[in-house]
Amino acid sequence: MRYRMTVIGTGYLGITHAACMAALGYEVLGLDIDVDKIRGLNQGELPIYEEGLGELLRAGLASGKLRFTTSYEEAGEFGDVHFLCLGTPQRAGGFAADVSQIDSALAALTPWLSRPSLVVGKSTVPVGTARRLADGLPEHVELAWNPEFLREGFAVEDTLHPDRIVLGVASDAAERVLREVYAPLGDVPLVVTDYATAELVKVAANAFLATKISYINAMAEVCEAAGADVVRLAEALGHDTRIGRRFLGSGLGFGGGCLPKDIRAFAARADELGVPLTFLREVDAINTRRRHRTVDLARELVGGSFTGRRVAVLGAAFKPNSDDIRDSPALDVALAVHRAGGLVSVHDPAAMDNARKAYPVLGYAPTPQDAIRDADVVLLLTEWQEFTDLDPTALGTPTSIVDARNALDPHSWQAAGWTYRALGRPALL
Numbered sequence: 047m048r049y050r051m052t053v054i055g056t057g058y059l060g061i062t063h064a065a066c067m068a069a070l071g072y073e074v075l076g077l078d079i080d081v082d083k084i085r086g087l088n089q090g091e092l093p094i095y096e097e098g099l100g101e102l103l104r105a106g107l108a109s110g111k112l113r114f115t116t117s118y119e120e121a122g123e124f125g126d127v128h129f130l131c132l133g134t135p136q137r138a139g140g141f142a143a144d145v146s147q148i149d150s151a152l153a154a155l156t157p158w159l160s161r162p163s164l165v166v167g168k169s170t171v172p173v174g175t176a177r178r179l180a181d182g183l184p185e186h187v188e189l190a191w192n193p194e195f196l197r198e199g200f201a202v203e204d205t206l207h208p209d210r211i212v213l214g215v216a217s218d219a220a221e222r223v224l225r226e227v228y229a230p231l232g233d234v235p236l237v238v239t240d241y242a243t244a245e246l247v248k249v250a251a252n253a254f255l256a257t258k259i260s261y262i263n264a265m266a267e268v269c270e271a272a273g274a275d276v277v278r279l280a281e282a283l284g285h286d287t288r289i290g291r292r293f294l295g296s297g298l299g300f301g302g303g304c305l306p307k308d309i310r311a312f313a314a315r316a317d318e319l320g321v322p323l324t325f326l327r328e329v330d331a332i333n334t335r336r337r338h339r340t341v342d343l344a345r346e347l348v349g350g351s352f353t354g355r356r357v358a359v360l361g362a363a364f365k366p367n368s369d370d371i372r373d374s375p376a377l378d379v380a381l382a383v384h385r386a387g388g389l390v391s392v393h394d395p396a397a398m399d400n401a402r403k404a405y406p407v408l409g410y411a412p413t414p415q416d417a418i419r420d421a422d423v424v425l426l427l428t429e430w431q432e433f434t435d436l437d438p439t440a441l442g443t444p445t446s447i448v449d450a451r452n453a454l455d456p457h458s459w460q461a462a463g464w465t466y467r468a469l470g471r472p473a474l475l
């Protein structure tokens with residue numbers, strides 16, 4: 047059977063999922079309550095920066111397989127399978143996740159589901175959410191939980207070629223439907239389990255990744271104290287296939303819309319369950335310390351005070367190839383320098399508009415060269431290729447640079463006369 051699908055919530059995950067399902071040949075209806083966003087999407091306008099997704103969106107619209115609506119009535123009539131892709135942000139004033147968008151969407155959709163339907167949750171939620179939601183559904187509507195692991199910058203690639211598919215189901219029928227839905231993806235490892243395990247896989251994976259980053263950043267702190275080099279250390283650790291080299295990139299640490307909030311929400315939920323995951327609080331603390339350390343290193347390089355000093359900030363997005371500034375370590379550092387009296391000039395290849403809107407107090411430069419010109423210190427905070435490709439001999443009078451992502455070649459910067467400093471590495475390399 048060729049299922050007709052709806053995708054409810056058109057954030058990062060929802061737009062990607064909708065466009066990819068349409069690319070697989072399904073008829074897809076995306077839904078959001080944001081009227082302007084839906085109007086834009088129906089005209090092929092992608093509200094985010096994501097490699098390859100705009101083309102896929104426009105191809106879906108052109109083929110007639112994909113369209114968007116704000117009507118739950120239309121969604122209920124249209125779909126056999128309904129994917130929930132709503133945001134679960136950090137709750138105001140606490141660490142727990144706010145699942146109210148999911149509750150509202152389900153309450154709005156359910157009355158329009160007149161025939162047997164499958165609702166599939168993809169959002170990251172506190173364990174126990176799916177059971178609670180399933181208990182509130184009418185007889186003819188079934189729930190499954192199918193977490194999504196896509197990375198920004200690789201959203202299309204990760205959706206069409208996932209490492210694994212996890213299905214949390216309560217019946218063989220639901221499993222059959224979802225196996226069929228994902229069959230066009232080919233031979234992907236599939237783990238079929240219960241709701242709670244499926245919900246936990248997602249947060250456990252993100253907590254593991256965050257822990258791996260904070261682990262190497264804790265080693266960077268030890269390296270700084272002992273005069274050792276964390277980049278060589280990580281390289282040597284990574285050769286051990288049990289450890290692996292990925293996510294051992296030391297530096298300014300993690301940010302974005304997922305890892306920071308997910309580890310906090312996971313720790314909060316685990317507390318409720320009576321299982322204190324205190325190490326996750328340490329993971330968070332190590333991550334924050336790297337931001338302070340970067341500010342301190344920059345202050346040291348400008349002679350102990352930022353007052354009146356020009357500071358070039360390369361990067362605003364939380365990682366390269368994204369315009370996402372949610373919990374961006376780069377902007378956190380830029381703001382701290384600004385508050386300490388520094389004259390900050392930020393450049394980012396994609397996130398300038400978002401940054402300017404959120405932080406109008408910072409200065410912005412149209413090119414990296416403009417940001418760097420006359421700067422007393424340059425901070426590389428997001429490792430865009432545009433920055434790692436910079437020729438240090440072509441940037442005017444050399445001053446100092448903090449490579450907070452361990453992304454530059456120290457020797458070429460030092461040879462060009464720059465004072466080069468990095469996190470977790472000795473001053474002289």
Ligand code: UDX
Pocket residue numbers: 194195196197198199252255259292293294295296297298299300301302303304305364365
């Ligand atoms: C993450 C997960 O990878 C993804 O599976 C999940 O679905 C959503 O959260 P994303 O937030 O897009 O994806 O970014 P990711 O590429 O994982 O990077 C997260 C942060 O960690 C970035 O700020 C990045 O700069 C940082 N990072 C990553 C490091 O500091 N070092 C590394 O070695 C890798």
